[in-house]
Structure formats: structure tokens, C-alpha cells
Amino acid sequence: MxxxxxxxxxxxxxxxxxxxxxxxxxxxxxxxxxxxxxxxxxxxxxxxxxxxxxxxxxxxxxxxxxxxxxxxxxxxxxxxxxxxxxxRLVDVHTHIDKGHIWPRRANPDGTFMGALTSAEADREANWSADDVARRMDFSLRSAYAHGTGALRTHIDSVGKQTAISWPVFAELRESWRGRMALQATALFPIDLIWQDEAEFREIVAAVARHGGVLGGVTYLGEAPGARLDAALDTLFQAAAAEGLDLDLHVDESLEPQARTLERIADAALRTRFAGRVLAGHCCSLAIHDEAERKRVVDKVAEARIAVVSLPMCNMYLQDRASGRTPRWRGVAPLHELRAAGAPVMVASDNTRDPFHAYGDLDMLEVFREATRILHLDHSSHDWLRAVAATPADLMDLDRAxxxxxxxxxxxxxxxxxxxxxxxxxxxxxxxxxxxxxxxxxxxxxxxxxxxxxxx
Incomplete structure (x- = not known):
């Protein structure tokens, strides 16, 4: 001393x-x-x-x-x-390709659909390689200043954007090597698999070429059925063939019919998928009745699926209606998932874009707000793992x-x-x-x- x-x-x-x-x-x-x-x-x-x-x-x-x-x-x-x-902390779910577009494309009403239409319009109008590179680098410098040591971002991979954004990410990953470990996940609607198989195969090839993670959005407003199960099988098989992990947006809604998390667990078990699977959001699981929620939670744990909740973004978007106070917090039941044995995490999600008007990729802020929103306090003392060791393991980073x-x-x-x-x-x-x-x-x-x- x-x-x-x-x-x-x-x-x-x-x-x-x-x-x-x-x-x-x-x-x-x-x-x-x-x-x-x-x-x-x-x-x-x-x-x-x-x-x-x-x-x-x-x-x-x-x-x-x-x-x-x-x-x-x-x-x-x-x-x-x-x-x-x-x-240094680990941010496992971000969207730095969308980051900081709020001043030119704000969400008109704070709703999910308002966010979706605004972001799509901005992407079509403005997302050149230079635009994406500058905003992504700005986001990374923000995260680095706050103490983030590793970050995974979803990348919009639809239409022309796949060929624009993935090479930009690859260049940034190389330039940041030694300062921050970076990973990327393809983001596209799951119905693309049955609507345009050729484009889906192009996305898989781009992800494999750039050493990324295969993703997708699995709830698009309809109750899950046989078509979704077939698409999930195709997705899992494509990931297995290329040796890719999976990172999915799941049931980002409080609508009762948003129930694809269980179908993802079924697909993982059915295909005997050996890679890592991360399910993000899983908001609607919180509104299932107790028996159904327990069944799904147990199956998620059996399938070795990890879950990341995005408390700040989902509090911003979920259960929003003009002139009405929100009733739900819009977060996944992390306590129950962790008790069942599923790895659980929290992360930043969107930053100053139509999906979340605020934030700065500060994982200390994320943990502070998650503690309040998800009642991580008056619980066990190891919740800091959710912003550090657990996402590092998920990202296969043994030195983070x-x-x-x-x-x-x-x-x-x-x-x-x-x-x-x-x-x-x-x-x-x-x-x-x-x-x-x-x-x-x-x-x-x-x-x-x-x-x-x-x-």
C-alpha cells in the first residue's frame, strides 16, 4: 500500500x-x-x-x-x-449506421411506425458511403470516450445498402483495431427470405465475406405460422453452412400476436444449430400469461439462446399513444430468463435517430437506466456482467x-x-x-x- x-x-x-x-x-x-x-x-x-x-x-x-x-x-x-x-464495457446491440440522423429526419410522432418510415426515407435519400462512414465513426468515437471496449452494430442490409455499408464497416473495423473490437450483423426483414431468395443469398455472401453475423427481423405484424418456420429453417441452415452466428430482432412489440421467440427456439433445436444465437428486444414476452411465459423462457434456455434487452430505446417506442400515459415498460423479462439459465444482457440500441432520439453509446448510462427500469437492484450483485463479461462471451472475446x-x-x-x-x-x-x-x-x-x- x-x-x-x-x-x-x-x-x-x-x-x-x-x-x-x-x-x-x-x-x-x-x-x-x-x-x-x-x-x-x-x-x-x-x-x-x-x-x-x-x-x-x-x-x-x-x-x-x-x-x-x-x-x-x-x-x-x-x-x-x-x-x-x-x-471497459461491451455494447452488443447498436445501430451506428442509423446514428445521429435525428436533426435531418426526426420521428414525427415517437411511434415505431414513425421511426420505421423516417429511417427508410433517410436511408434512400442520404446513405452514401461517405455519409455512413462519417456518422459511424462519430458514434465509435463517442462510445470510445465513454469507455466501451467492444461493440456490435446491426447494418441495414436491403437493396443497394448492403453493397454500400458493409465495405464501410470493414474499413472502420480495421482502422479501430487495437482500440475497440467491432462486429456487425445484417439487418433485413425475415420475409425477404421468401420474397427474394436471390437477394437473401447475396446478403449471406456479403456477411460471410466481411466476417459478420447473420441477422434479421422476425416479427412484422402477423402471427407466426408455417411460412415463418420455413424461413427460420432457411436462415439457420444458411448460417450453419457459412459458419456464422445469428443475431435477431425479435417481437419488438407489445402486440399479443408477436410470438416468434418460441419459434426461433424451436428452429434452433430442430436444426441442432451449433452457433451462437442472440435474440434482441423480446418485448412481447412480458405480456404473455405466466404459464406461457415460463414455457417460452424454459425453451429459450434449452436452445441456448441469449437475450439482450434495450431498455432505453424500448421505453421510448413501446406503448406510446398521443395524450396517453404508457402502461408498459417494453422490456424483456430478464430476471426470469436469467433464472432459467439463459445469458442476458442490456445494450444501447439506437442513438439520436428516429428509433431513439437520445443516448450517446454510453454503457454506464445504459446500466444505470436498466437498473431502474428492470429493477436490477435489490437482486443479486452480478448484474454488471450484463454489460461486460456476458456480451464479451457472446461475441467470443476472451480478452474483454x-x-x-x-x-x-x-x-x-x-x-x-x-x-x-x-x-x-x-x-x-x-x-x-x-x-x-x-x-x-x-x-x-x-x-x-x-x-x-x-x-
């Missing part, structure tokens, strides 16, 4: 951050559920006091505060006084979402010392550490996109 008392303010801590390539962070409070270290015990709130040794951009060692000894006792030390230390010796020294140091302090404020003054170095954690200026918004 350091012989000098810890700095009195977080601002002093920031100014004291070591510039050397090797140093120790001491007396940090880290979530036990995101730690891989021996001899570390958690407190009643799920946090453990730890020291972290950083060397050449990686975590050289991590252990219990005051009881952890490695070579390097003479290294610069930063005693953080029990502040919370997190790994955890604090472990040998991993890159990618961390977020926060002014907070407890869960209530963590969730009470936005913490815009957080310290984001990438490869052992504190980065300039200032999001880009909205004015950068002004010329695009004049179109």
Missing part, C-alpha cells in the same frame, strides 16, 4: 495518473463478478478491494489490496481510495469485459465508491484507460456533422 494518503478529490487522482509504462493502481474497488484473481473476497455489495499492476499496456497482476506482491514494489503507485474500477492478469489494461476508473454512488450520477469525469494509458475521454462535437444534417 502507498505510504501517502489517497488524493482527496477525483480531479487530483486524474492529474496524478502515472505516465510510465509500468505502475500500480492500489486500493481500488472492483466487481467480484468481473474479476479473475485468486484470494480475493467480495463484500456485502459484490465488490472486492484490489491492487492492479500494469506493465507494457497489460495487466501484469491483480490481487487483494495490501496482500498482493509481485516484482515492482518500487513502481509508481496510484492509491485510488476505494474508487470503483471496471473493465473482465479484469484478469494477462489481459490488456483496459479499464474505467470512476469517482464512485459504492453502488449507489455509481448509479446516482453520469460520471462524465470518469477516467478511461486503454492499454495502460489514460485517453482523452471527450466525445466528439455534434457540430462535426452539421453539413450532413443539411441534406
Amino acid at each position: 502507498s505510504e501517502t494518503p489517497p488524493p482527496r478529490t477525483f480531479a487530483e487522482l486524474r492529474r496524478s495518473f502515472p505516465e510510465e509504462r509500468a505502475f500500480r493502481i492500489e486500493n481500488a474497488r472492483a466487481p467480484l463478478c468481473l474479476l479473475a484473481a485468486h484470494g480475493v473476497a467480495g463484500d456485502a455489495h459484490g465488490f472486492a478491494r484490489v491492487d492492479v499492476m500494469v506493465e507494457d499496456g497489460r495487466i501484469a497482476g491483480i490481487g487483494a489490496a495490501g496482500g498482493f506482491h509481485l516484482d515492482g514494489e518500487d513502481l509508481p503507485k496510484l492509491d485510488v481510495g476505494g474508487r470503483i474500477l471496471l473493465p 469485459g473482465r479484469l484478469e492478469a494477462g489481459d490488456p489494461a483496459d479499464m474505467i476508473l470512476l469517482p464512485a465508491r459504492s453502488t449507489d454512488e455509481l448509479l446516482a450520477r453520469p460520471h462524465a469525469d470518469r477516467l478511461v484507460i486503454v492499454a495502460g494509458e489514460a485517453i482523452d475521454a471527450r466525445p466528439p462535437d455534434y457540430a462535426e456533422l452539421d453539413d450532413l444534417m443539411q441534406r
Whole structure:
């Protein structure tokens, strides 16, 4: 432990951050559920006091505060006084190809259909390679500044847009390599499979060529039937043939007939699909009766399907009617899904576009709002996994979402010392550490996109 008392303010801590390539962070409070270290015990709130040794951009060692000894006792030390230390977080469901178009194409009434028609109109009018690249890069710089270490985005893959957006994403993924791990998922309506098989095959080929994930939107307003089952079989078989994982938009509605999640689980079991499957939204599952919901939840767990809820976007869109106070929260039943054994996550979804007018790809904000909306508090103490280790596993990133010796020294140091302090404020003054170095954690200026918004 350091012989000098810890700095009195977080601002002093920031100014004291070591510039050397090797140093120790001491007396940090880290979530036990995101730690891989021996001899570390958690407190009643799920946090453990730890020291972290950083060397050449990686975590050289991590252990219990005051009881952890490695070579390097003479290294610069930063005693953080029990502040919370997190790994960089993982955002598994975003739409950065749509991001930041709100100033030129707002949602006229805040409804899902208003969002759909507005986004489609903007895509047809404006989504050139340059337009998409600039808005996507702006989104990534925002996420990076807030402490996101890995991100998956859905990419509209219909008509001409497939050939435009996927090469743009591939270039951005390469330019961001080493700073943020990026993945992409094709987004198209499931009925395309039976309406235009040739275009569907082109989408599959583009996804495979660019190392992506195969997706789709499975609820389009009609009750599921044999045609949907056949389309799902085709989708699962195409993914298996190309060695692709699946990431689907599912039942993003509070309409009673939105019931495709169970059909997806049936298809996964029927085809014996070996890849990963992620189901996003699953809003209507919350309005099923108790017996039906339990049956579907158990089947989802049996099929090894993971579920991501998008609480901020779905609160914005779902159960909206002019002059009427919403009755439903529009979120999936994550507590029940997790209890059944299904991996569960929360993520950002849309940012400043017709589907969600707000947000900034800040996973700390997502976790704070998810805790309030989904009542993650007064529950177990490992819900931080839903924005870190669990999506990292889903994305097959074994060096993300955890604090472990040998991993890159990618961390977020926060002014907070407890869960209530963590969730009470936005913490815009957080310290984001990438490869052992504190980065300039200032999001880009909205004015950068002004010329695009004049179109």
C-alpha cells in the first residue's frame, strides 16, 4: 500500500495518473463478478478491494489490496481510495449506421411506425458511403470516450445498402483495431427470405465475406405460422453452412400476436444449430400469461439462446399513444430468463435517430437506466456482467469485459465508491484507460456533422 494518503478529490487522482509504462493502481474497488484473481473476497455489495499492476499496456497482476506482491514494489503507485474500477464495457446491440440522423429526419410522432418510415426515407435519400462512414465513426468515437471496449452494430442490409455499408464497416473495423473490437450483423426483414431468395443469398455472401453475423427481423405484424418456420429453417441452415452466428430482432412489440421467440427456439433445436444465437428486444414476452411465459423462457434456455434487452430505446417506442400515459415498460423479462439459465444482457440500441432520439453509446448510462427500469437492484450483485463479461462471451472475446492478469489494461476508473454512488450520477469525469494509458475521454462535437444534417 502507498505510504501517502489517497488524493482527496477525483480531479487530483486524474492529474496524478502515472505516465510510465509500468505502475500500480492500489486500493481500488472492483466487481467480484468481473474479476479473475485468486484470494480475493467480495463484500456485502459484490465488490472486492484490489491492487492492479500494469506493465507494457497489460495487466501484469491483480490481487487483494495490501496482500498482493509481485516484482515492482518500487513502481509508481496510484492509491485510488476505494474508487470503483471496471473493465471497459461491451455494447452488443447498436445501430451506428442509423446514428445521429435525428436533426435531418426526426420521428414525427415517437411511434415505431414513425421511426420505421423516417429511417427508410433517410436511408434512400442520404446513405452514401461517405455519409455512413462519417456518422459511424462519430458514434465509435463517442462510445470510445465513454469507455466501451467492444461493440456490435446491426447494418441495414436491403437493396443497394448492403453493397454500400458493409465495405464501410470493414474499413472502420480495421482502422479501430487495437482500440475497440467491432462486429456487425445484417439487418433485413425475415420475409425477404421468401420474397427474394436471390437477394437473401447475396446478403449471406456479403456477411460471410466481411466476417459478420447473420441477422434479421422476425416479427412484422402477423402471427407466426408455417411460412415463418420455413424461413427460420432457411436462415439457420444458411448460417450453419457459412459458419456464422445469428443475431435477431425479435417481437419488438407489445402486440399479443408477436410470438416468434418460441419459434426461433424451436428452429434452433430442430436444426441442432451449433452457433451462437442472440435474440434482441423480446418485448412481447412480458405480456404473455405466466404459464406461457415460463414455457417460452424454459425453451429459450434449452436452445441456448441469449437475450439482450434495450431498455432505453424500448421505453421510448413501446406503448406510446398521443395524450396517453404508457402502461408498459417494453422490456424483456430478464430476471426470469436469467433464472432459467439463459445469458442476458442490456445494450444501447439506437442513438439520436428516429428509433431513439437520445443516448450517446454510453454503457454506464445504459446500466444505470436498466437498473431502474428492470429493477436490477435489490437482486443479486452480478448484474454488471450484463454489460461486460456476458456480451464479451457472446461475441467470443476472451480478452474483454473482465479484469484478469494477462489481459490488456483496459479499464474505467470512476469517482464512485459504492453502488449507489455509481448509479446516482453520469460520471462524465470518469477516467478511461486503454492499454495502460489514460485517453482523452471527450466525445466528439455534434457540430462535426452539421453539413450532413443539411441534406
